[in-house]
Amino acid sequence: MFKKLRTKSKSDLIFDIFNAIILGVITLLVLYPLYFIVIASFSDPDAINTGQVIFFPKGFNTLGYQKIFEDTKIWRSYGNTIFYTLFGTGINIVLTMLFAYPLSRKDFSCRKLFTFFMMFTMYFQGGLMPTYILMQKMGLYDTPWVMVLLPAINVFNVIIAKTNIQNNIPDELYEAAIIDGCNHFQFFGKIIMPLSKSIIAVLVLYYGVAHWNEFMNGLVYLRDEGLYPLQLVLRGILVQNQASADMMADIESMMEQQKAAELIKYGLIIVSALPVLIIYPFLQKYFAKGVMVGAVKG
Incomplete structure (x- = not known):
């Protein structure tokens, strides 16, 4: 026809x-x-x-870029941020998926209890000072581990991952795996993770961008400048140049300093955003699919 x-x-x-x-x-x-x-x-x-x-x-x-990259702290902070982003995102993905999987199982007896405690933390938190004291007591203060362990799990991302597993992994698949002698850890590693590539790509983007843009935790919990992330160093350079311009007694020197600070401001945005802009197109096709699948049926 x-x-x-x-x-x-x-x-x-x-x-x-x-x-x-x-x-x-x-x-x-x-x-x-x-x-x-x-x-x-x-x-x-x-x-x-x-x-x-x-x-x-x-x-x-190119004066702005010259002033940015002639400072060796930039390269060290780049290395720090790459480490925080890669290592921190890896921890985020593993813990988020490990937390989301049991919450997605209807036969998990403590499912509602853990979901309640998880949701509770979205609305009520300890605050900055208790967290600061906790980091000191745990020996994480002024160490690189505070940058990767403090934001280890995001509740919103756990909800997305849990919903994705519930909607994409049928119970019949779990039952078939159990009959074949599969335990929960094997089912998680061999079934859940391979079938959750789209949502994992979304989580990588969410967590990776958050780690890359992070500066508040570094500002509060880090004192060693050798551990500073990129965003904190770039912020310091910009503030320093602006402060130097304000304190200049010579009008001509102040004008030149302000011009340099103006160029540095735009250069800093490009330097800090470029890696994310390069990586995003490769994850974009998974992003829409993963978010839509994870958003259906809360």
Whole structure:
């Protein structure tokens, strides 16, 4: 049987055109600020302040990047952040999936109790000072482990992973595995983890970005500058340059310092965001699928 080819009606065509225009405008509004930061980081500060930089850089200038990368603390902090992100995300994924799996089992007798305690922590927390004292008592204060163990589990991510397992892994599969002599650990390692690649990709993105952007824990719990994450070092450089400009007695020197601080500001955004922007496209296809699957049937 041959199906008649349907041509779009006039109303459908108008809707498609209108929809494309609206989405195109929204896309430009989202992308332009990022594009502006890129061209501003290579432009002359005077051109930026006078509004000459709109679509293309004016007065090509790499002073901001030179001042950023001539500081050796940048490279050390990059290494620290990479370690915190990779090692911390690995811990996050393992603990989150290990926590989510038993909560997804309907035959787990303490399921409701643990779910209650987990949800309780979303609304009530100990606060900064009790956590600070706890980190000192546990010997984690001013160590790299505070950056990876303190944010080890996120309750929201556990809920997403639990829902994903409930919706994607049927009980019949578990029963078949038990008949074949599989225990819970084998079922988790050989069935749950391989079939949860989409949600794991989402969790990697969530946890990885959180670790990469983390600076508050470093600001509170780290005193050794050699352990500082990237975001904390970049923040320090920016604040230092702004403070130096404010304290300058010489007007001309102050103006030059402010120009350098302006370039550094845009360069810092590019330096800190570039790795995430590079990695995200590779995880994007899993991101939409994992979030949608994990969001259905709470």
